[in-house]
Amino acid sequence: MAYDDSVAADFVIEAREIADRLGEQLVALEQLPDDAELLNAVFRGFHTIKGGAGFLDLAPLVEACHVVEEAFGCVRGGKRQADADLFDGAQALLDHVQRMLAELAAGQTLSPAPAHLCERMRLWAGDEATPAAPAAPVAALAAFAQGDGPVSDDEFEALLDQLHGGLPGAQPPPPPAPAPQPPRAARPEASPPAARAEPAAEATLRIEARRLDAIVNLVGELVLSRNRLKTLRSRFRDEELERAVTAIDVATTRLQGAVMRTRMQPVGRVFQRFPKLARDVARMLDKEVELVLEGADTELDRTLVESLADPLVHLVRNAIDHGIEAPAVRERIGKPRAGRVLLAARQEGDHIAIEVRDDGAGMDPEVLRAKAVEKGVLDAEQAARLGPEECYALIFHPGFSTRSNVSEISGRGVGMDVVQSKIRDLNGRVQIQSRLGLGTAFVVRVPLTLAILPALLVQCADRAFALPLARVQEVVRYDRSRLRWFDGHPMVDLHGQTTPLLGLRRWLGEREDDGDGHLVLVQSGDGCLGLHVDHVRGREEVVVKPLPRPLHALPGYVGATLTGDGRMALILDVDALGRAA
Known part of the structure; x- marks a missing residue:
């Protein structure tokens, strides 16, 4: 099926947002398996991605979403209870869905999810599972185009069912009946106002980032001219000029703020991927971890949201790997088996503070001193003069690691120095707070905007x-x-x-x-x-x-x-x- 590149681009943007939410929703549903609203949200998320993928004839993506959707359909129908096997398989397939979306964004051919993962989901669903139907002709869409009324969510979902991977025999609802037309002699002005009114809806507009960047640059030129005018007005004692410059100053400040707000995005767009990350890392390390998110609606510049993703991923992984103790160790020292990792954002003036805090073992300055001497970072005399905070800062030294063994998560001596470097590139800084036995906090502070x-x-x-x-x-x-x-x-x-x-x-x-x-x-x-x-x-x-x-x-x-x-x-x-x- 031929389709416009812009359609695929829009699909990738929306599907990635849905997939990120699915990672968070799957973790929440695993903790609250009886939550019907969460169950429906997960089912609908995979269903929606599958429908769009089917429209674009992306068979590997349709198949991966379909088998997960069918498995959760069994849970919705009361045929089976959700268990660890279901969530492990769903999370693994979600990884492949996100990978295929990245391939689609890069213009690459989609590589299908491993056959054994799809078969695992089919076996879990048992007799309830049905193979994904091939993409159907789009004639059904034309039927809906003939109607003048709005299409409900249920009608649209039923249409997707028929087009792409729905249950055999499913039929879309009939197209909405055409709206009655006024008699030819009637003038439009004669219609009562209530008959002409449509439900109020919030209008949104998707715009290319480069166009916003161009507007920001123009506003920047205006700010520079405003600053120049404010400097020049002190040379002239003219009341009218003073009023004019003051008005320009106020208008420019307001315009600058309005334009900057168009580039703002909630940091929650980055946060929503972390519940899945924390779950995967904890399972890999045989640890129990509760991730708490706060301040996800805090907004900052779009470029900063994107640039903070990698440093925060490393800080969260580091908190689980280095900070949180094993469940048996935590029980022995009187802590809950499950460790707690807090990921919180807040605005502080013209900066954003993002905190990654754990309730784990904390950092021991003496251990850090000894490791610095052992690695040749400092000599013994220099290490002895370091205060606790200076000892904590040693972990930002390239190649510095307190791990004696190398794992898939950490221990290679690569990571924290890169985190600090990336934060500094954003004109930000990282501070460390730690108490031995009680936990560690990394506080990242970056400006609201880089412009x-x-x-x-x-x-x-x-x-x-x-x-x-x-x-x-x-x-x-x-x-x-x-x-x-x-x-x-x-x-x-x-x-x-x-x-x-x-x-x-x-x-x-x-x-x-x-x-x-x-x-x-x-x-x-x-x-x-x-x-x-x-x-x-x-x-x-x-x-x-x-x-x-x-x-x-x-x-x-x-x-x-x-x-x-x-x-x-x-x-x-x-x-x-x-x-x-």
Whole structure:
């Protein structure tokens, strides 16, 4: 059957959303097998994907969904009780459904689910199972097109049954009767208002992401012009100009907020895949785990939702593997057999905080110190000086792992450093909280959007630079009396702690300034860095622009922006500055 590529693209988007929900619903139904509403939701989810796949003549996808649908149909009909074999088989086939959807999205030929998995579902359903019917002609759709009335959900489901894999003999309901036509002499205006009214429905529009991105870029240009106007108005003492600039400022702020909201998505779109992930990992490790989701309706930028998926997957897997103890161990120490993993999101000002917390064994700083020395990350003297939080940060070191054996889940020394790197690429940071015997929490904080960056503008050698505000911890006057030297490297003594110091003038190759200037304390790498600058200009929301081509190969910069006075300011890479220090 020939079909438009846009139809397949729309199907993939919707089917992936349904499949993600199915993973969450299957886990919930396994815990509440008597919940009829959940059972119907699972049945309808597989049924809906099967119907769309049949319309597109995707036989392997139809078959995989059909055998699961038939098995749950037996449960709905009271023929069998749901058990672990059913849920294991359904989850395994759901993995293959998601894999086939990915193949369809990539334009690849679908590879069918393993025959033994489909046969396993058929055997479970017994005599109730029927083979999936081949795709039927679409003539039945034409019958519905002749009617003027709306098609109910039940009518549409019955139509899908007849077209694609429904029970033999199923017939669609007759098409809705045509609406009575007014007499020819009657004028449309004569019809009573109630007869012309349709039920109010919320209109939605699917739009390509690139078009939204183009609008965001245009709004960014408007924000830059607004900032320029706000700077210029101080030079003119004109009341009408002041009112006009103020009106533009208000309108631009509102427009910026409205456009940004169009790119916002609930983080729940990522969260809904984790119940299945937690179940699969727990079964693989012979552990019992309860996953709790909170704040799934918290919204953030679409690109951030997509980019956070992989880091959060690793953090949840890590919590189950490293954090949660085996059921027998938990019972022995007085804990419930099932461990608890919390995945929660909340908004904190212009940032989103996502927390992955477990009630497991916690992290032992002494074990981390010993492992760091053993792996040559630190010498014994350096390790002894580390505080607990600094010990926790050791797990972000490349190749660092406390596991003595390698498993399919972890222990290869790859993972946590990648998590930190990806979060930093999003201008975010990861904090660790842990209590031995009580559990560990990873708190990821990222900005609401990547298009607008809250920044601290600083000046050095008559040039402006921007520092991501999320990395700035403190700004103080620079005091030369605090300067220390350690192995030939400058350090600064602040609040009783010695922090590496980097003069921005020195880093730029300029002559050092004899004045005091300011010290900006920023988070860099696993620790802090004191950055010596000439002046601090203040906080400003900047629009991030790609670096000019001549600067692409220069280390230490992540982008550029225009300040309110029309000057270009380079956005500094604080991790690169830390390495330089």
